[in-house]
Structure formats: C-alpha cells, structure tokens
Amino acid sequence: MVGRRLETLFPKEHATIGEVALEVRGLARKGVFSDVSFQVRHGEIVGLAGLVGAGRTEVARVLFGIDRADAGEVLVAGKRADINSPKDAMRLGIVYVPEDRHEQGLVLDFSIAANVSLPIVQKLSRLLVVDRAQERRLAADYSKQLQVRSTGVDQTASGLSGGNQQKVVIAKWLATRPTVLLLDEPTQGVDIGAKAEVHRIISQLAAQGMAIVLISSELLEVLGMADRIVVLHEGRVAAEFGRDNASQERIMAAATGHAEA
Amino acid sequence: MSAQAIDSPSNSALAGRLGLERTLTLVARLREAGILLVLLAVVVIVTIQAPLFFSVSNFEQILLNVSLIAIVAVGQTTVVLTRNVDLSVGSVVGLVAFASGDLLKEHTLGVAGAIAVGCALGLGLGALNGLIVAVARVPAIVATLGTLYVYRGLDFLIAGGKQVSAIDLPHDYLGIASSSVLGIPTLIVAAALIAVVAAYLLRNSGVGRQLYAIGSNPAAAEVVGIPTQRLIFGAFVVCGLCAGVAGVLWGSRFGSVNALAASGLELQVIAAVVVGGVNIFGGSGTVVGAVLGAILLATIENALRILHLSEFWLLAIDGAIILLAVGTDAAIRGYFQRILVRTGRR
Numbered sequence: 226m227v228g229r230r231l232e233t234l235f236p237k238e239h240a241t242i243g244e245v246a247l248e249v250r251g252l253a254r255k256g257v258f259s260d261v262s263f264q265v266r267h268g269e270i271v272g273l274a275g276l277v278g279a280g281r282t283e284v285a286r287v288l289f290g291i292d293r294a295d296a297g298e299v300l301v302a303g304k305r306a307d308i309n310s311p312k313d314a315m316r317l318g319i320v321y322v323p324e325d326r327h328e329q330g331l332v333l334d335f336s337i338a339a340n341v342s343l344p345i346v347q348k349l350s351r352l353l354v355v356d357r358a359q360e361r362r363l364a365a366d367y368s369k370q371l372q373v374r375s376t377g378v379d380q381t382a383s384g385l386s387g388g389n390q391q392k393v394v395i396a397k398w399l400a401t402r403p404t405v406l407l408l409d410e411p412t413q414g415v416d417i418g419a420k421a422e423v424h425r426i427i428s429q430l431a432a433q434g435m436a437i438v439l440i441s442s443e444l445l446e447v448l449g450m451a452d453r454i455v456v457l458h459e460g461r462v463a464a465e466f467g468r469d470n471a472s473q474e475r476i477m478a479a480a481t482g483h484a485e486a
Numbered sequence: 487m488s489a490q491a492i493d494s495p496s497n498s499a500l501a502g503r504l505g506l507e508r509t510l511t512l513v514a515r516l517r518e519a520g521i522l523l524v525l526l527a528v529v530v531i532v533t534i535q536a537p538l539f540f541s542v543s544n545f546e547q548i549l550l551n552v553s554l555i556a557i558v559a560v561g562q563t564t565v566v567l568t569r570n571v572d573l574s575v576g577s578v579v580g581l582v583a584f585a586s587g588d589l590l591k592e593h594t595l596g597v598a599g600a601i602a603v604g605c606a607l608g609l610g611l612g613a614l615n616g617l618i619v620a621v622a623r624v625p626a627i628v629a630t631l632g633t634l635y636v637y638r639g640l641d642f643l644i645a646g647g648k649q650v651s652a653i654d655l656p657h658d659y660l661g662i663a664s665s666s667v668l669g670i671p672t673l674i675v676a677a678a679l680i681a682v683v684a685a686y687l688l689r690n691s692g693v694g695r696q697l698y699a700i701g702s703n704p705a706a707a708e709v710v711g712i713p714t715q716r717l718i719f720g721a722f723v724v725c726g727l728c729a730g731v732a733g734v735l736w737g738s739r740f741g742s743v744n745a746l747a748a749s750g751l752e753l754q755v756i757a758a759v760v761v762g763g764v765n766i767f768g769g770s771g772t773v774v775g776a777v778l779g780a781i782l783l784a785t786i787e788n789a790l791r792i793l794h795l796s797e798f799w800l801l802a803i804d805g806a807i808i809l810l811a812v813g814t815d816a817a818i819r820g821y822f823q824r825i826l827v828r829t830g831r832r
Contacts, residue, residue, distance in 0.1 A: 314711075
C-alpha cells in the first residue's frame with residue numbers, strides 16, 4: 226500500500242486499560258438492532274465491525290441520544306445513564322464523530338475556531354458574548370495537538386482537505402472533554418497520509434485514557450487499531466474477538482452470519 | 487467571472503494574503519459595500535437629474551420611511567437565518583397598530599400601557615408562529631401564510647370598518663414620531679438602536695452563533711446539542727416582537743390606522759432582507775445588510791417619486807434589484823468557494 230508498512234498506517238500506542246467507561250446491556254431499537262451488549266474500558270479501543278446495515282451507526286446514534294432505545298440499558302462509569310438527547314450524552318462525556326462530515330460534522334461556512342467552539346459556545350460566553358480570544362486559543366491548541374494543516378484558526382472549514390476537516394470535527398469534540406469517543410468511519414474519504422494521522426490521533430487519545438468505540442468497514446483498520454472487536458450481523462452481536470484471536474476471515478465469517486457467536 | 491480570472495495566480499495570491507480569513511465576514515462586507523456603492527450611484531444620478539433630491543430633509547424623510555420597515559427587517563433576518571421565513575409580519579404590524587390605536591382612542595390605557603400591550607401582542611403572535619413551526623413542524627412558509635390571513639382577519643374583526651384617526655390619538659403618542667433626539671427623529675434613533683443591538687448580538691453572542699449554525703447546517707447543529715427547535719421558536723418570538731414594536735409606532739408615524747394598515751409590508755421587508763444579502767436558505771447575512779437593503783429600496787422609491795416616474799417603474803426596478811442582488815450573492819459565493827478549494831486543499 227504505497228510502500229507503507231502496516232505499523233506505520235496503524236501506529237498503535239501502548240495504553241493502560243482501566244475501569245469500564247461505557248457498558249451497553251441488551252440495547253435494542255425496534256427493527257434496527259436488538260440485544261446489543263458490550264463494554265469499553267478507559268484506554269481501550271473497541272472496534273465495531275460488520276457489514277453496512279448491520280446496525281453499527283444506529284447503535285452509536287442511540288448512545289449519543291440522537292435516537293432512542295426501546296430496551297436495554299447504558300451504564301456510564303458504572304452508573305445507569307438516561308440519554309435522551311446529544312446534550313445528555315455530552316454531559317455524560319460521550320461524544321460522536323459522525324460518518325458524514327459534511328452532513329453532520331462541520332458547519333462549512335464557519336471558521337475552524339467557530340467549529341471547534343460550537344458545542345461549548347455557551348460556556349465560552351460571558352454576558353452573552355463569545356470570548357473570542359479564549360475561543361481562538363482553544364482552537365489553536367487542538368489544531369496543534371491534532372496537526373490540522375490550515376492557514377490559521379480563522380480559515381473557513383470548507384477550504385480544508387477531507388483529512389483536516391475530520392481533524393477539526395475531532396477537535397470540536399475533544400473541546401468538550403469527553404471520556405467516551407464514538408468514531409463512525411473516521412477515515413472514510415480521507416487520503417492515505419491523513420488516514421495514518423487520524424489513526425495516530427486515535428491511539429494517542431486511547432493512551433490518554435479515553436474509551437473509544439471505532440466503527441469501521443475497513444477490516445484492516447479495525448484489526449490494526451482495536452483491542453477488542455465486536456462484530457454485528459443484522460442488528461445482533463455475532464461475535465467478539467480479542468486483538469490476538471481476530472482475523473479478517475473470522476470477522477468476515479461473523480459479519481456474514483457464518484460463525485458461532 | 488471568467489475561468490481565466492479564477493486561475494490567475496494573482497487571485498490565489500490575494501486569497502492567500504487575506505489568509506482566507508473569515509470568508510463569511512468578508513463576503514458580508516463585500517455585499518454591504520456593494521449596496522452602499524449602488525446607493526451612492528443612485529444618489530449621484532438622481533441628484534444630477536433633480537438637485538432637490540439632495541437635501542437633509544429629504545434624506546431624513548427617506549430614513550423615516552425606512553425606520554419601521556428596518557425594525558421589522560431585523561426580526562425577519564433573525565428568522566431567515568434559521569432557514570425559515572415569517573410572511574405574517576405585515577398582518578402583525580397591522581393588528582398591533584389597530585389594537586394599540588384603539589386602546590389609546592378609548593383611553594383604556596395610557597400611552598406607555600398601550601405600547602406595552604402592543605409589544606406583548608406582537609410577541610404573542612410571533613410565539614404562535616413559532617409554536618406552529620417549531621413544535622407542530624409545519625413549514626414556515628405555509629404556517630405564516632396561514633397566520634398572515636388569520637391575523638389580518640382578526641384585524642378586520644376588531645376594526646370592523648372603523649378607523650383610528652389622528653384626532654382620536656393623544657398628543658404625547660403622536661409626539662413620538664415627530665420628536666427628535668439630539669436633532670435626529672426619534673423613530674430613526676429607535677430603529678438604529680434596535681438594529682445595532684441585534685447586529686451585535688447576532689454576531690457576537692453564543693445564541694447568535696447557534697442561529698447561524700442552524701441555518702448553515704441543521705444536522706450538525708442538532709448533533710452538537712444546539713436546541714434547534716427552541717431557538718427557531720425564539721427567532722419567531724423576536725420577529726413578532728419587532729413587528730409589534732413597529733406596530734405600536736405605526737399610528738404615531740402615520741396618524742391614522744385602519745384594518746388595511748401595513749398590508750403587503752411583508753414583501754417589502756423580505757425584499758429588503760434579500761437585497762441586503764441575507765441568504766433566503768439561511769445561515770448567512772447580517773442585520774446591517776438587511777437595513778442597508780431597506781434603505782436602498784426606500785431611496786429608489788423616493789427618487790422615482792421626485793423624478794415623477796410611474797409606479798410601474800418602481801415595481802420593475804425593485805424587482806430588477808432583487809434579482810441582481812440574488813445573482814450577485816450566488817456569484818460571490820461560487821467564486822469564493824472555488825478559490826477556497828483551490829488554495830486551501832493542500
């Protein structure tokens with residue numbers, strides 16, 4: 226793959242796996258998925274694999290409060306959580322980087338700074354007015370950490386490349402100081418160089434103790450990044466693999482419904 | 487805009503030098519500068535044709551004509567930014583104008599009381615629009631077309647062919663429009679104050695930012711936890727309140743109010759907003775632009791009257807300006823999009 230080794234494409238950093246950050250028990254949404262259970266620990270990357278339509282995005286949407294579950298429960302840091310809106314989810318430290326950057330991720334007309342501050346713009350305001358200095362500082366910090374290539378935090382998001390746009394979306398969510406990061410196809414439509422960078426960022430965040438759910442249709446990405454892999458098939462958990470016993474064949478078999486759970 | 491011009495290095499260099507900074511602000515400034523330029527051209531041409539046009543008293547007259555429209559345009563801008571529209575503003579102004587005029591005529595309430603009731607009525611009517619759009623999720627264009635007729639119908643119901651005339655109105659109420667602050671007519675000062683406060687808040691407040699985000703990308707706004715529907719409701723309330731303020735000032739400005747007062751005003755207001763560069767699909771534009779749009783249209787109207795041109799020309803020119811404004815917006819946005827993509831994607 227353009228002369229790159231797998232390790233450079235998936236630079237996995239060592240992370241200490243901690244307490245359970247998010248636990249999902251028997252989660253169901255009628256006609257979409259049912260009896261979905263898994264847990265994610267601090268510092269851990271859990272891959273959600275499966276075919277398109279297996280219900281991965283739908284699970285993430287429920288965890289982020291965009292859609293409602295019909296059954297099951299979600300525990301955040303061991304406590305039962307009631308998530309009825311993205312606001313609830315954000316308050317609990319759960320954030321979601323959606324699949325479609327343009328549709329749901331960025332306000333393309335806004336500058337990088339305004340995009341990064343958008344989820345916390347009220348908190349950045351004093352007497353109604355947004356503290357622009359603080360906003361730019363915040364955006365500059367995250368841009369630096371994530372190595373966003375731009376002409377500055379005042380650059381409009383529409384002028385950024387796909388990879389850099391994705392980094393701005395991630396920066397936006399990091400600004401809310403989350404503990405659980407739901408990433409939905411984070412490297413789709415991103416060129417291969419930027420892909421490795423996004424992977425590096427994901428690893429670093431896990432190393433910092435964030436619990437990460439990585440939804441990806443790229444098997445290599447899931448295999449390269451995840452500590453554990455949960456495979457969904459037609460809205461149900463078909464299999465769960467550790468990093469050591471997972472393989473492309475086993476994941477594909479489970480994803481297509483040919484494996485014993 | 488030829489393709490060659492876009493490809494030339496000097497243009498990319500320009501974009502680079504500007505640091506591609508705050509494109510939106512830049513576009514808004516360009517648009518506002520554009521309106522000022524057209525305004526200047528109109529003033530120069532008309533002054534050459536009819537020197538009478540160029541006088542302080544005439545300009546004051548133009549701004550007086552603009553003031554009430556500008557107040558309503560501030561509210562309309564707030565709504566349009568969120569990808570909605572309020573077609574009922576003319577009816578709200580009319581209903582509030584008659585209701586407050588009637589209260590003053592019957593001496594039910596003092597001037598301050600009538601003004602307060604009028605503003606509250608406008609706010610209430612705006613809130614009803616907001617409920618229909620944000621809670622019942624009826625598309626704004628249909629919802630407010632409905633309330634346009636309902637509110638006007640209510641106006642007819644309470645007016646019943648009656649009229650409130652200047653003789654019926656208390657002196658201190660009529661005095662509002664004829665008074666001045668530091669030599670500037672009170673109405674103009676009031677409109678300017680409302681526009682400045684709204685412009686400042688939309689540009690600098692967290693809520694203002696969220697309103698732009700809703701108009702620019704509703705799905706993204708929802709995902710970051712912005713209470714989209716609540717803010718849309720709020721925008722309609724603000725719009726109703728602005729129309730209410732214009733309504734209570736209406737009688738003072740024009741002396742008489744009947745059931746037809748301010749009918750068709752909504753089109754003038756929307757024309758001002760669109761000419762002022764507020765994107766009818768939401769997400770961009772400024773209050774300052776909308777007010778400048780109102781001033782431009784009112785100046786042209788005044789000029790045509792001074793030049794003794796027929797009403798037909800007024801409508802035709804207004805129409806041409808709206809088309810020109812929308813065309814320019816599309817061209818500017820397209821142009822910036824292209825150089826942004828060209829220089830930004832590396």
